[in-house]
Amino acid sequence: MTATVYLVGAGPGAPDLITLRAARLLEAADIVFYDALVHADTVALAKNAEKVAVGKRYGKHSAAQLFINKRLVDAARKYKTVVRLKGGDPMLFGRAQEEIDALAEAGIACEVVPGITAALAASAELGISLTRRGLSRSVAFATPRVGREEQPSDWAASLINADTGVLYMAAHEAREIAAQLIARGKSAGTPVMVVENASLQSRRHLTTLGAMAHEGLPALEGPAVLMLGEVYRAALEAATALPQSPRKANNAAK
Amino acid sequence: MTATVYLVGAGPGAPDLITLRAARLLEAADIVFYDALVHADTVALAKNAEKVAVGKRYGKHSAAQLFINKRLVDAARKYKTVVRLKGGDPMLFGRAQEEIDALAEAGIACEVVPGITAALAASAELGISLTRRGLSRSVAFATPRVGREEQPSDWAASLINADTGVLYMAAHEAREIAAQLIARGKSAGTPVMVVENASLQSRRHLTTLGAMAHEGLPALEGPAVLMLGEVYRAALEAATALPQSPRKANNAAK
Structure with missing residues (x-):
C-alpha cells in the first residue's frame, strides 16, 4: 500500500487564504514538501508532519524537479499522508504536471487541491x-520569455488580444516585455498595475507600458504580478492627477 | 458608523474549497447575501446570520444588480458585519466591480476575499x-458573446492566441462558439474538455472544436467550464482510443 500524494495550493501568501481542505490535509500530513516561498505559518499547520523545504517557487531547474519527483514517490511508499505544498495554485504556472505524471508513472495516487492564485489575491x-x-x-495569463516567443506559442499575442493581461514571473524582464508589447501594437498608454507580495506586506506600482519600456520597474523584493489593461485606467489617473505638478505615471501609488 | 461589507468568494461549489478567511467571516456575519448557486452547506457556515438569497450566479439583469447594490448599502448601515457571498472568485466574471463601486459611492468600506475559480477546481x-x-x-479566460465581438473586444482573438483557452458561461452557445473559433483559424482538431459542476458531482465531456461545432454539447444541468488546447490532447486520445471501434470524440469520458 502506498499513500496518496496531495498536491496542495498554498495560495498567494497570507496563511488564512488557503482552503479548508488544504488546512485539514496539512493537519493530517505525515510529511510535507514545501516550496521556499510558502509562508512559515502555513507550513506550521502541518503540526505532526516532517517538513522538507524543496527548491524555489519560480524558476526551478529540471534537475531539482526530478529530485522532487523522486522524493514524492519515495515518501508515498513510506508514509500514509504526503502533502506537496506549492505556492499559489498548482495548475496555473505551478509546474504541477511534472509531479502528477511522475506519480502516475510510479502507480501512486495523486489528488490536487486548488489554491488562490496571486492575480486573484492582488x-x-x-x-x-x-x-x-x-x-x-477576457483575461490572459502568461509567463513571457522575451526572445523565445516561438515555444510553444506567442505569449505577446495572447496578452495583446485580451482585455486584461496578467504576467507572472515577469518583473525581471519588465522593460523588454513592455517594449515588445508596444512594438507589436499594444498602446504605450496602456495602464500597468504591479502588485508585489499580494496578500502580505504588499506594495503596488502604477505605470504605463510606455514608461515601463523606458524605465523598467522599481526594485522588487518579493514575487510580483504585472497586470495591464483599461480596468486600471481610473487608478492610474487618480495616482497621477495631483494638483499643479502631475506626478510621473510610474510613481508608486498606494 | 457603518459596517464593512465583505465581498467573499465562495469558490467552485464544494464547501471545503472556501478559504479560512471566508469561513471566519461567515461565522462572524450578521447578514449574508448569497448567490443562488452557492452550496447550502457554505451558506450554513454563517450560523448566526440572517441569510438572503439574491439572484443567480450568471446572467444577472442590471435591475437585479442595482437592487443588490442598494440592499448592501442599506445593510451596512444597519448591521455590523455584512457578507456578500459570490460563487467562484469575485474578481473573475463575478461582476464584483458594480458592487464595489456602489459601496464606495455610498462611503461604505468594502473588502474582497478571493475564491477558487471554477477552472482551477476543474x-x-x-x-x-x-x-x-x-x-x-499562456491561458485566456473569456465569456463569449457570439455576434457581439466588438464590445469591448474580440473574445475569439484572446482564445485563439492563447495556448489554453477557458470559457465561462459559454455552454449554451457551445456550437456557435466552436464554429466561430474554427472560422477564425483555430484548428477543428483542437481538444475541448468540458467540466460541469466542478468540485461537486462533476461530469466531464471530451470533444474537439470540430465535433462541437457540428453537434454542440450534451445537455448540461449545472454550471460548466469549457477548456480547450493541446494540454487536453492526451486525455482526448485516451478517451477515443478504444479497441476495434473508436468512440466518437464527444462521448463523455470519465
Missing part, C-alpha cells in the same frame, strides 16, 4: 476586478 | 494543468 486587495462590464470580458 | 479534479512546460505558457 485584484481582491486592489478592489479592481479583472473583468468589468463594458470594459473587460 | 483542473485540479482532472489532474491536467492549464499550463505545462513546452506545451502551454
Whole structure:
C-alpha cells in the first residue's frame, strides 16, 4: 500500500487564504514538501508532519524537479499522508504536471487541491476586478520569455488580444516585455498595475507600458504580478492627477 | 458608523474549497447575501446570520444588480458585519466591480476575499494543468458573446492566441462558439474538455472544436467550464482510443 500524494495550493501568501481542505490535509500530513516561498505559518499547520523545504517557487531547474519527483514517490511508499505544498495554485504556472505524471508513472495516487492564485489575491486587495462590464470580458495569463516567443506559442499575442493581461514571473524582464508589447501594437498608454507580495506586506506600482519600456520597474523584493489593461485606467489617473505638478505615471501609488 | 461589507468568494461549489478567511467571516456575519448557486452547506457556515438569497450566479439583469447594490448599502448601515457571498472568485466574471463601486459611492468600506475559480477546481479534479512546460505558457479566460465581438473586444482573438483557452458561461452557445473559433483559424482538431459542476458531482465531456461545432454539447444541468488546447490532447486520445471501434470524440469520458 502506498499513500496518496496531495498536491496542495498554498495560495498567494497570507496563511488564512488557503482552503479548508488544504488546512485539514496539512493537519493530517505525515510529511510535507514545501516550496521556499510558502509562508512559515502555513507550513506550521502541518503540526505532526516532517517538513522538507524543496527548491524555489519560480524558476526551478529540471534537475531539482526530478529530485522532487523522486522524493514524492519515495515518501508515498513510506508514509500514509504526503502533502506537496506549492505556492499559489498548482495548475496555473505551478509546474504541477511534472509531479502528477511522475506519480502516475510510479502507480501512486495523486489528488490536487486548488489554491488562490496571486492575480486573484492582488485584484481582491486592489478592489479592481479583472473583468468589468463594458470594459473587460477576457483575461490572459502568461509567463513571457522575451526572445523565445516561438515555444510553444506567442505569449505577446495572447496578452495583446485580451482585455486584461496578467504576467507572472515577469518583473525581471519588465522593460523588454513592455517594449515588445508596444512594438507589436499594444498602446504605450496602456495602464500597468504591479502588485508585489499580494496578500502580505504588499506594495503596488502604477505605470504605463510606455514608461515601463523606458524605465523598467522599481526594485522588487518579493514575487510580483504585472497586470495591464483599461480596468486600471481610473487608478492610474487618480495616482497621477495631483494638483499643479502631475506626478510621473510610474510613481508608486498606494 | 457603518459596517464593512465583505465581498467573499465562495469558490467552485464544494464547501471545503472556501478559504479560512471566508469561513471566519461567515461565522462572524450578521447578514449574508448569497448567490443562488452557492452550496447550502457554505451558506450554513454563517450560523448566526440572517441569510438572503439574491439572484443567480450568471446572467444577472442590471435591475437585479442595482437592487443588490442598494440592499448592501442599506445593510451596512444597519448591521455590523455584512457578507456578500459570490460563487467562484469575485474578481473573475463575478461582476464584483458594480458592487464595489456602489459601496464606495455610498462611503461604505468594502473588502474582497478571493475564491477558487471554477477552472482551477476543474483542473485540479482532472489532474491536467492549464499550463505545462513546452506545451502551454499562456491561458485566456473569456465569456463569449457570439455576434457581439466588438464590445469591448474580440473574445475569439484572446482564445485563439492563447495556448489554453477557458470559457465561462459559454455552454449554451457551445456550437456557435466552436464554429466561430474554427472560422477564425483555430484548428477543428483542437481538444475541448468540458467540466460541469466542478468540485461537486462533476461530469466531464471530451470533444474537439470540430465535433462541437457540428453537434454542440450534451445537455448540461449545472454550471460548466469549457477548456480547450493541446494540454487536453492526451486525455482526448485516451478517451477515443478504444479497441476495434473508436468512440466518437464527444462521448463523455470519465
